[in-house]
Amino acid sequence: MRHRIFFGAGACLAVSALTAASVAHAGLVVTGSPMTAVPGNNDFKVAMAALGYTDLMTDGLVTVDQAGEVAFYYHGAESGYTNSFEFMVGGTVLKTEHNEAWSFPGEFLASVAVAAGDALDIGFTSSAGVTAANGDPGFGVFLSPDPSRFIFGYGDNGGSGDADYDDMMISAVFRPSTVPEPGTLALLGLGLGALGVGRKRKHKTNPSA
Secondary structure (H helix, E strand, O other): OOEEEEOOOOOOOOOOOOOOOOOOOOOEEEEEOOOEEOOOOOOOHHHHHHOOOOEEEOOOEEEEOOOEEEEEEEEEOOOOOOEEEEEOOOOEEEEEOOOOOOOOOOEEEEEEEEOOOOEOOEEEEEOOOOEEEOOOOOEEEEEOOOOOEEEEEEOOOOOOOOOOOOOOEEEEEEEEOOOOOHHHHHHHHHHHHHHHHHHHHHHHHOOOO
């Protein structure tokens, strides 16, 4: 059974080590196996815990259920291989790691526009030839109360072996498309109404127009 967790502006997250929960406000959605605690052999566990990232989904599939933009940031890596983070379609490499220490908010890599229903076209590859795309074993998603950011951790042995999910660390930050405030919409409606009245008056005073 796969579990779904919803994130969005103003949302909060209630999680435990074994089960997933849902939050009504949506944005990014992660689906996967039941959550576990961040492994003790993850070299960045303490740094992430200080930011509130204490739970891990080891095969998370991240999708979007509203239009917006997703920005990606690099935070560090601990690996015996040389790993890369990339857009899977087309194979555009966004970052190749060299065992850098942890940093936050990290190095900005790229941003991409997304639409409702999109699955993020992202994944990791290693010099050992192991690939973990969004939703695969080895593509770990770290969860926190932050309503707009996931951190992804790569297990460059496919999630087996040491299963520490710290071989490359990337985060995705979701920003929804701008929606006009109700007051702005009201003003726009008044403006359009006034324009319509003006055109009617002009037509009455100048029928040939």
